[in-house]
């Protein structure tokens with residue numbers, strides 16, 4: 547197990563070609579030895595994957611897709627992108643099961659098929675799990691996480707390319723993060739569920755309103771191997787600050 551720390555920049559449905567200009571400083575950081583523990587991964591919208599891959603050539607920064615189809619190669623599926631296409635563009639990662647994709651109808655079953663398809667094309671998977679506010683209030687967080695993990699990873703034998711992103715849905719885009727003891731408790735629980743299911747220690751990342759203010763606190767949670775950053779990653783200065791505050 548390496549002691550890499552992951553920093554995922556999830557750009558969601560933001561960015562245009564001119565946004566590439568804002569990435570010069572992060573590109574420099576991505577080449578520096580001082581920060582070689584930082585595994586930086588950008589998830590741009592599909593329209594910018596090519597530009598990002600080109601921009602980050604000869605750096606340690608990788609690029610990933612924001613979703614993929616469950617058919618790994620080609621097919622008559624208007625509007626969709628396959629793992630093969632992501633791979634062909636130079637993507638190394640794909641995020642699967644993000645709550646915003648789950649909210650538009652993606653089920654555990656769909657997610658499981660997508661993970662399997664992406665693994666066939668040798669992509670690394672950022673597999674998102676997390677309870678929503680209703681589930682948190684009903685105090686069923688752990689059974690929700692257990693269901694998402696067990697269904698999402700059903701039938702998978704090789705876990706080497708899978709990372710888990712724990713994102714409490716109520717924390718995404720709200721500016722609210724879990725209290726330290728709650729987060730620690732949930733991360734420990736996820737670890738246990740994963741160990742039981744996979745017999746392996748998969749990296750667990752945290753996501754949900756991570757910013758350059760709360761990172762100094764979040765980095766104290768033990769067992770977290772990195773962060774999935776949405777809105778703060780659109781601002782390179784803030785994203786770099788998050789990386790520096792975590793690594794230093």
Ligand code: PGA
Nearest residue numbers: 718719754755775776777
């Ligand atoms: P946020 O998004 O940092 O804007 O809360 C995180 C995510 O959805 O991955």
